[in-house]
Amino acid sequence: MPNMVQLDAIDRAIVLELQKESRLSYAEIGARVGLSAAAVHERVKKLERKGVIEAYRIQVNPKAIGLQVTAYIAVRLQNDATCADVAPTFGDFPEVEECHSAAGDIDVLLKARTATPEDLERLLYRIKRVPGVSRTTSTVVLSTQFENRPLIPVEPE
Amino acid sequence: MPNMVQLDAIDRAIVLELQKESRLSYAEIGARVGLSAAAVHERVKKLERKGVIEAYRIQVNPKAIGLQVTAYIAVRLQNDATCADVAPTFGDFPEVEECHSAAGDIDVLLKARTATPEDLERLLYRIKRVPGVSRTTSTVVLSTQFENRPLIPVEPE
């Protein structure tokens, strides 16, 4: 399988713990998984090098920084356009948080956040004007039950 | 506005930097925003207390840990069921990363990741059997252009 990295049970436990709380000290993680701090340190650096750990980030509350509106925008493209054509332009809109190519009667799926419904309206207008875009269908989020849950590493059979 | 926190330009810069790289030292952030390490430290702690910074996390590559398939699952509920009713059950499925209540001809929107298409099929079957669920429509992600982009804090008018 492409990109797949072989992780043992301890690596999986480390990845899980760091997803929940990346500020844990190596000593603390070591205590939880049964290793010394130095050994945990070595494994974490290896996970970074292998591309399992892509970045260290903070999770911010969107509402607290003024982003009250979340929406998913399904985009249908014209037949001669591809997701790779339009994605760079969508990347220029800072409101767009995610951009996927999708299967089904949708070609591109975006996740966007704006301060107000009016800002979402303006964003949609700009998206519709991107060359290659045929039609958009938006789904506005009313409330979020949960988000950003840790991914559970798959254990090899 | 509910949950809204007043942030000045320096707070917004700090939040932005930490979203990109939460391992930056306070001294380094201070150099970028024009403050001492101690002052940055104080602001960050305040941002945590106010709920702007919700958690420190790592971003993992889903494919590297064996999660090859990403899908959005639109759920239609029966008339007597609400998102709050079914969300706890969806929360029991570790494959489900997000759960939102939505407006439009969809009631609940889920984001899920599985190792294989067969695992997605099994997950869908379990979701369909959750009491209150009427119908599901899945959109499988073919490729991801970008994801997890930093949120830009809104500046007050």
Add this chain to the structure above:
DNA sequence: CGTCTAGCTGAACCATGTTCGGCATTCTAC
């Protein structure tokens, strides 16, 4: 058997997080 490698440990060292006293500025209330 001997050698090589991978992975672990504890100890030492160094960078960074954290706390603190003091100073400057602003705000409030008289």
Add this chain to the structure above:
DNA sequence: GTAGAATGCCGAACATGGTTCAGCTAGACG
């Protein structure tokens, strides 16, 4: 105005945790 309080900043001191290292052990391989 002005006294007093509050806020936010600084540099310095201290404590914690990240990082490096030498050495040990176990397993793989000839």
